Amino acid sequence: MRPLDPSRRRFLALTAASAASVTALGLPAVPAAASPAGHGHGDGAEPDFGPNVFVYDPTTPVEEIQSTLDQLFAAQEHNEMGLDRYAVLFKPGRYEVNARLGYYTTVAGVGAHPDDVEIHGAVRVIGQPDPNSPAGISALTNFWRSAENLAVTPTDWSNQWAVSQASPMRRVHIKGILWLEPGNGGYSSGGYIADSKVDGITINGSQQQWLTRDSELGGDWTNGVWNQVFSGVVGAPAQGFPDPPYTTLPTSPVTREKPYLFVDGAGRWRVAVPRLRRDTAGTTWAAGAPPVPSLPLSDFFIARPTDSAKRINQELSRGRHLLLTPGVYHLDRALRVKHPDTVVLGLGMPSLAPTTGDAALRIEDVDGVRIAGVLVDAGPVESEVLVEVGKRHSHRSHAGNPISLQDVFFRIGGPYAGRAVTSLVVNSRHTLIDNIWAWRGDHGKAGTIGWTVNTAATGVVVNGDDVTAYGLFVEHYQRWQTIWNGERGRTVFIRASCPTTRRARRPGAARPATAGRPTRSPTTCVSTRRGGWGSTRTSTSRWTSVATGPSRRRAGPACGSTTRSPCSWTAAAASSAPSTRPAPRWSARTAPARWSAIPDPPIRTPAGRAPRPAGVRPGDVTRIRRNTLHPSSRARWESRP
Missing domain, CATH: 2.160.20 (Pectate Lyase C-like)
Structure with missing residues (x-):
């Protein structure tokens, strides 16, 4: 038998590794041979996103969805420098699930409007044990995860999103209270929200800094540590920097929202490419908003x-x-x-x-x-x-x-x-x-x-x-x-x-003065x-x-x-x-x-x-x-x- 060329060996090894990472979680993996790495699809066909993307619709048993979410979180909760990446996509409908997000995990709706996907439960990020924090818990390393294009009705008292950098929340409707800290005043260093709406209050808590852009706040934004910035946010707190540490701009000078996946009314998969906007405030999906290209x-x-x-x-x-x-x-x-x-x-x-x-x-x-x-x-x-x-x-x-x-x-x-x-x-x-x-x-x-x-x-x-x-x-x-x-x-x-x-320092070099x-x-x-x-x-x-x-x-x-x-x-x-x-x-x-x-x-x-x-x-x-x-x-x- 003729030996495989190096590129083919690499393809098989990486495909097997990806499938193995999913199988190790006890989740069904797509066989490597099920689809070649070619990867276009017809307008009416279901796309093949590979074994690390899970797509659900309302007919999927809730126990199956919750089991997948729990296993992904168990694998990714502490996998800060790992190589596994996952996405969980929800087609339009209602889901009663509790999605806890670990590292390199995206939970997103694929409706044309955030309210097309209703999560009754939570899409949340929790704090991690931190012996260096007086509270014993922090969110200082809660990086690299995201939530997009869905609505959340919290069944607990709030939806917790205790994150630091690189963990955006975009195009999300929180139908209740949003809680941004890990709890007990544990440290946190976020964060970013855009094109989103919060019906209740937002508890900033211990967040050192935060940027909220082109969104709508239905309740108060509580407290702040160093720097809380609001650009084009309806319902934002009044300008008060440095005490309280709020910088509030009535509009954003020029914006264009991030592209996102969605399924149209005919069941076809598409990618929305929002328009350029100038001097904006509030979400792109409020009542009366024009269709998105x-x-x-x-x-x-x-x-x-x-x-x-x-x-x-x-x-x-x-x-x-x-x-x-x-x-x-x-x-x-x-x-x-x-x-x-x-x-x-x-x-x-x-x-x-x-x-x-x-x-x-x-x-x-x-x-x-x-x-x-x-x-x-x-x-x-x-x-x-x-x-x-x-x-x-x-x-x-x-x-x-x-x-x-x-x-x-x-x-x-x-x-x-x-x-x-x-x-x-x-x-x-x-x-x-x-x-x-x-x-x-x-x-x-x-x-x-x-x-x-x-x-x-x-x-x-x-x-x-x-x-x-x-x-x-x-x-x-x-x-x-x-x-x-x-x-x-x-x-x-x-x-x-x-x-x-x-x-x-070089051996024998004098230590620079540090003024204590x-x-x-x-x-x-x-x-x-x-x-x-x-x-x-x-x-x-x-x-x-x-x-x-x-x-x-x-x-x-x-x-x-x-x-x-x-x-x-x-x-x-x-x-x-x-x-x-x-x-x-x-x-x-x-x-x-x-x-x-x-x-x-x-x-x-x-x-x-x-x-x-x-x-x-x-x-x-x-x-x-x-x-x-x-x-x-x-x-x-x-x-x-």
């Missing part, structure tokens, strides 16, 4: 993790859209999106993992591309960039039909010892960024985390003009969190957090040439700075939003254009007057970064001083041996 699912290539990057690129080059089914896609080359209006939609948190040092995804400077619902993992060979939108020096206007990135999450380290210089580079004008979490891991599997292990210089670089970002979460990068070079940029909510580990605080990395939290209405900066050193008023920042390590201490920073909102008004005043709560740093990390920095000040060389021990109590003072660099 859609595409037949037959126009999509339904990809499996067993498909090669070459095969997927062939389908994209033919002008087909792409639906990524759950799993991890190991890519020996970048996926390339070249045609206008292409939709790339992930189902069940699929991961794109480059293996050869190329990017995971490159998007040409064309109109209307939509990328949604994917996780990008850096691979073992360092990539210059993981996702690139447009080419450098792109100048084409996309004002009427922008490129959009929605629920796109980046990870450096954790399941692998990944490396990347920059996670996301946006060169195209008018790009919409809607809920991004770029995370250089501070915990993960053994051997995947360390200052010289999971290296990453910069989280996000925005070179394009007129870019709008909602929910820009960027954390733990070793040099820069965000570099914004484009003009007329707008942001609504930024979170930037410096790393929790630092480069080891822990010295960590020399990472810089940067936002440049972007108007800002408000920002909050907090840190493990327990001090807070607050800036208010539109501002224009010049690029450079000494700009007003630069830090040289362990910090996290969240910006509430941004103006529609850079302002010529003076830079905002900084107020401080027990704020140190000086920040100090240790040597720069031994890693490359991305093209387009602001130049290093004269006389400061890579490897120098540098100190940046800024008197935060006097806004007129200028930050200065000093170099010492």
Whole structure:
């Protein structure tokens, strides 16, 4: 018998592994031979999404559905760095189930309207035991899961959604109380809600920060810790920052909701592609809303993790859209999106993992591309960039039909010892960024985390003009969190957090002065040439700075939003254009007057970064001083041996 070629062996191995992961849960698996990895389907046919997608209708026994949900949760509750991905889809109807979501699990309705799928019970995320929390429980690592396009009538006193980053709730109708914390005041670090409605009160509880966009609140939003932002939310609390910590914008300047799967009245599967909207408030599906444009699912290539990057690129080059089914896609080359209006939609948190040092995804400077619902993992060979939108020096206007990135999450380290210089580079004008979490891991599997292990210089670089970002979460990068070079940029909510580990000192080197605080990395939290209405900066050193008023920042390590201490920073909102008004005043709560740093990390920095000040060389021990109590003072660099 002739031996199998390597690509065929890989296909069979990955298919068997996927089926085995489902079979191990005691759930029925689709045989690998039942359908080839070809994956289009006729308009009237039931699509084959592979063994990790479960599709239910009201005729399915409720015991079967509940058993599946319970087994998935048992497998995924603590599987933070695992490779399994799942999606549970509900066709229109009523279901009496309690869906608890673990890692890499999506629960979604596939009706044309959220109320077409009624869950009587719960779609919820609960806290995890945490010995470091005074409450003994937290949601600080409840990442990578989602709920979409359904209605929930809680049969308990509330529907709990205790999440942190990368766990969006979109197009959901909560017919009762929404509870966002794990309980007992346990820590939580969310979060994101869009195009949703809550009939009752929303209990924010311990959530450090949260962004709610284009939604409707029927009851009160209770309390808040650091930063709660509301953009285009009907029923939002009044502006009150910093006490209470609410930043409220009456409308969102420009939005386009995430694409979603649904089944039409004739039983045909389609993908909705919502329109661009401007100056909006409330949901897209309120009474009187116009029909949402859609595409037949037959126009999509339904990809499996067993498909090669070459095969997927062939389908994209033919002008087909792409639906990524759950799993991890190991890519020996970048996926390339070249045609206008292409939709790339992930189902069940699929991961794109480059293996050869190329990017995971490159998007040409064309109109209307939509990328949604994917996780990008850096691979073992360092990539210059993981996702690139447009080419450098792109100048084409996309004002009427922008490129959009929605629920796109980046990870450096954790399941692998990944490396990347920059996670996301946006060169195209008018790009919409809607809920991004770029995370250089501070915990993960053994051997995947360390200052010289999971290296990453910069989280996000925005070179394009007129870019709008909602929910820009960027954390733990070793040099820069965000570099914004484009003009007329707008942001609504930024979170930037410096790393929790630092480069080891050279033997015999003097320890930098810390003014009684822990010295960590020399990472810089940067936002440049972007108007800002408000920002909050907090840190493990327990001090807070607050800036208010539109501002224009010049690029450079000494700009007003630069830090040289362990910090996290969240910006509430941004103006529609850079302002010529003076830079905002900084107020401080027990704020140190000086920040100090240790040597720069031994890693490359991305093209387009602001130049290093004269006389400061890579490897120098540098100190940046800024008197935060006097806004007129200028930050200065000093170099010492």
